[in-house]
Amino acid sequence: MNALDPLFAPRSIAILGASDVPGKLGTAMTASLDRFPGPVMKINPGRFFPTVAAAVAAEGIAPDLVISCIPAAMTADALRAAAAAGARAALVCAGGFAESGAEGTAHQQALSAVVRDTGIRLLGPNTSGFIAPHASLTATFVPDARDLEAGPVAVVAASGGVNHALAFALADAGVGLRLGVGLGNSVDVTQADVLDHLCGDDGLGAVALHVETAADGRRLTAAVRRLVDRVPVVAVVVGRSDVGDFARSHTGALATSWRVTRAALRQAGAVLVDDERELVDAVSALGRVRLPARPGSGVGLVTAQAGPGLLLTDALRTAGVRVPPLSERTVKELGDVLPDLTYQRNPVDTGRPSPTFTQVIEHVSEDPDVDVTAVYALLEPAALDLPAALQAARPATPLVAVVGGPPEQARRARAELGAAGIPCATTPAAGATMVRALAEDAANRSRLGEDIVSTTWPALALSDPVDEHTAKNVLAGFGVRTPVRRVCAGREAAHAALDELGGPVVVKILDPGVLHKTEVGGVQVGVRTHDDLDAALDRLPASPALLVEHMAPAGPELIAGVRRDPVFGPVVALGAGGTAAETLGDVSLRLAPLTANEADAMLDDLATRALFQGARGAAPVDRARLAHVLLALSSLGADPGVAECEINPLRVLPDGDVVALDAVLLLRDDQGGSDDA
């Protein structure tokens, strides 16, 4: 039995604060539960049973689940008593806890103590609850949620409001609900717990995940990773803009870094979307269909109207989905069933649809480069019975249909197709989101399951602070290329180093206390002669020592590093160098430790990747060498003593190798580092 079964699959329920006074929370909850097939005990002194214990004594059965609709200040004591009377799980709906100041925080701590002391599992507080239609269990204060139909998609939302909004939007899209949960303040049960619970649910088809914050980053990603092997997970993360103040007020927690959270969820195998509308589109498709695991799935596109087909093609290509040219053989087969008037190489424009529409779909789906077949058509019953034609098709790939037409007719057609297992969108934009989600899920799965590369950690005894030379030595120990260099105590040694290395060299101050050498004039480049060197030394600020090193040839520049995220632990970053790219945030992120494929893929995430692939006459970067640097940083991040390491710039040399021209290595104050290692 699953640990959260008493919560999500209870045999019996008690309602604290049950009521029949209109407008009250307890009244709404009582109404919501009126179809629950098991015993529901109403608790409310003076009206119903005075306590859970009294109800248990009278009914001879303990409630698996206690649902609390009473004020924050009374909740902890009531739950402690309920646990003593046999309750094993609780849902706490009221607000007024950590999201609302000091007093509320104290109430929340009292709830935590009840969980710790009694072992009761607690959902909330500050949530409208959860919905499990297949169990006729609507544990929310929105009684209309009783009418939601059972189906394959689970909603795991940070907030009760979003849980309901998504559940209703799914219903509008004709997709039923397996379980819909709003987490609220997550004093005990977290998103990871709910995902783990779902991992054991055979009725599950897909998960829609809404994330505002994650207290337990690695548990969350591990749970997603496990689920993705069984069912697709689609996630939306709040906080692209600065919504910190309001977010904090909402569930009493800091909003998590949007970028890191998205990167971590994607790395774990989730499909990421930008808003709740795309979330519904994506999960509607993935709840019905999953493509074989592979990168770069190809889409065959059949359209009965060229204009909307063009919108769909444009949206797919903009999203990076392949719409490959069809093979000679497919084009020939299409020529036999379509007039010669229209474009037929992909997209395939059928013109006004005729009874050959089914054959067109089949031919396209059989093309060797097609993994999913998308169809756009406006309902024109006089020309074609579209739902019948699509259901008659025996395609070699999954289908996605986009059906336009008069609202009621189109809704009926989409419902019919959905019931036949064909994901069905309202508009080209929605259809593009569906297909993109199928392709991304397939690509994600193709790279999961690979082994982590373990690099042997070189034994280095570092003392804080670490200077640039030492940081480069550490990186060199991992096989990262660094410039040939000499540490010089003073002017004389610098001249000797110039003689030894030959020009041009770079001369820098070597002072771990100065993090931004360039800004204080601490870097002098292009030093070729002893006169140059004297002039350069005159310009440098005072410093305990000097670093003289070979000047690297010009080339494109990257930034690579590893740092500790407060929620997710070590994160490896690769960004394009230069102020413009930094301003635009052109950075790829992955949780460490990296697999070899993950390290290799990071460059492809950059919007400016073309600059490192041989653009403008520069050498293309040696991807294996770049991946090696990222794996080295990943290993560094695994050391509990390392707080952060940044290579900036990491320059691409004419031979494609990359060289760390500057490096900063920061150690942690607490070298024990057990909290997120």
Place this chain on the structure above:
Amino acid sequence: MNALDPLFAPRSIAILGASDVPGKLGTAMTASLDRFPGPVMKINPGRFFPTVAAAVAAEGIAPDLVISCIPAAMTADALRAAAAAGARAALVCAGGFAESGAEGTAHQQALSAVVRDTGIRLLGPNTSGFIAPHASLTATFVPDARDLEAGPVAVVAASGGVNHALAFALADAGVGLRLGVGLGNSVDVTQADVLDHLCGDDGLGAVALHVETAADGRRLTAAVRRLVDRVPVVAVVVGRSDVGDFARSHTGALATSWRVTRAALRQAGAVLVDDERELVDAVSALGRVRLPARPGSGVGLVTAQAGPGLLLTDALRTAGVRVPPLSERTVKELGDVLPDLTYQRNPVDTGRPSPTFTQVIEHVSEDPDVDVTAVYALLEPAALDLPAALQAARPATPLVAVVGGPPEQARRARAELGAAGIPCATTPAAGATMVRALAEDAANRSRLGEDIVSTTWPALALSDPVDEHTAKNVLAGFGVRTPVRRVCAGREAAHAALDELGGPVVVKILDPGVLHKTEVGGVQVGVRTHDDLDAALDRLPASPALLVEHMAPAGPELIAGVRRDPVFGPVVALGAGGTAAETLGDVSLRLAPLTANEADAMLDDLATRALFQGARGAAPVDRARLAHVLLALSSLGADPGVAECEINPLRVLPDGDVVALDAVLLLRDDQGGSDDA
């Protein structure tokens, strides 16, 4: 009477190829027209009247509009005969014209000849037609379009399929249609013609514009500009990705540059959206509400559920819409009607809605910094009658509502609110698009109507090709700062120039045949001494002359230019310098001539604008000086002899002024330049 009234408001209609054989185009069209109140003459030899002339003779009335459902090869002759019989407008539905090869192109040329010879106005060919519900006129081969309700929104689509898709999507959003037109191949009637026609339509509330291509760029933008004074225009442009082949096959025309078309439409006052779903959202809102013209409208946000409210806030802020903190007074007023548990500074989280919801909306709308009030609520009839509460409100600003809930109930609530003039969205994403569209329309209008700055054109007799020195002289004539420089015939003159100017100088080859000097080693920087100069001259390739100029201090770099777009004529561009920004396409575009405000606003379009506003210790750019450069380029673009001028780089100096470090000026082969001047 409007020139297109015979087309869109005919008193009588003839159908060429009318039929009652199931599945035929002519049958569908005949069915579509069965509710048209005027005479409809069916033409089909052997079945109905043999010719339009025969019908006219029999009925004693000429058709204003002839709708052709016959094959491409027969169309021109039939239309010529119809025009002779008195027809003044035609709709040609068939495909098989310029979109489908040489034979079709000949058919299309024959149609053009009929238009030229007879003056008949022609919509199409290759379109499913148009819909005018208020006139009970459904001139499309989708008979179900008869049931579309009349309303305020016109659809002007490049394609018949998109016209229908948008009309049905608007119906699904509860928004009625004024006129829905699919242009097809636009042999005569263009989007500009339809927009001009709509400009005289008092029943119009808003226009949804779908653009694949524009043959007449300036006519299109002029028509949009005129319309925007009366009603809002929302536009989606196809071609963000490369869809050229398919697009060409679709209407026989090249897809227009996506970036230039979007920039031109925005400059003319249109609100730009990314896909057809956003188009429906935006036009649904703007068809009911328009904000006062002003930049930076503020949104007051009231939410009954914090989670969805957070999604809405995040989407608005990400789109650059202001969600300002409410005034002390507003916060105090809210404190009187809301419990102290929730966030109330904007967004205003009411918690579970109560009867004070109406007052909360009113208080927020009265805040001095709020121009539009957005409301999110899930339907909870037991807690609040939401439609009644919203309609009872007497807000000081327009409202936008986002209503979640059980699909049927929510649809009814949204319809009720829509009928009361309150735009109503299904999800936070849709609501954010609505509010963003209202704010953008208001901002667009605040900058329209300003005068063009005319700069006196300095009399310069230029001969092709123009070298860098001459190009800089031209720019200097417009008051653009250029480096102090000397043209030198050889080595000796260069040394004299160094003495005269003082170091450091830059030495370049002066050869108009070399467009990319840097790539051939033709630019040597940092020359301070005569030794440096000799070394630099040794490194330069052979050249007819040399340019020695003051080397500018370091600073952020821009690229500015003007070039001729084949569709829109002169376009001014401002971009961030450097390879990363260029790769990411961080460029602002405006059609020339520019107004002073337009020139000033271009910097704000850049994603990297912070780099030019004082980031990282650099001087902020002097905006007036930068605008002056853009206005100079705008004036240059007005000269019919100028093909293109690019300043790259345009460097920001420590005093904030900008200096043209390099400039290219290309003249046109045909200096008459009447085609797009």
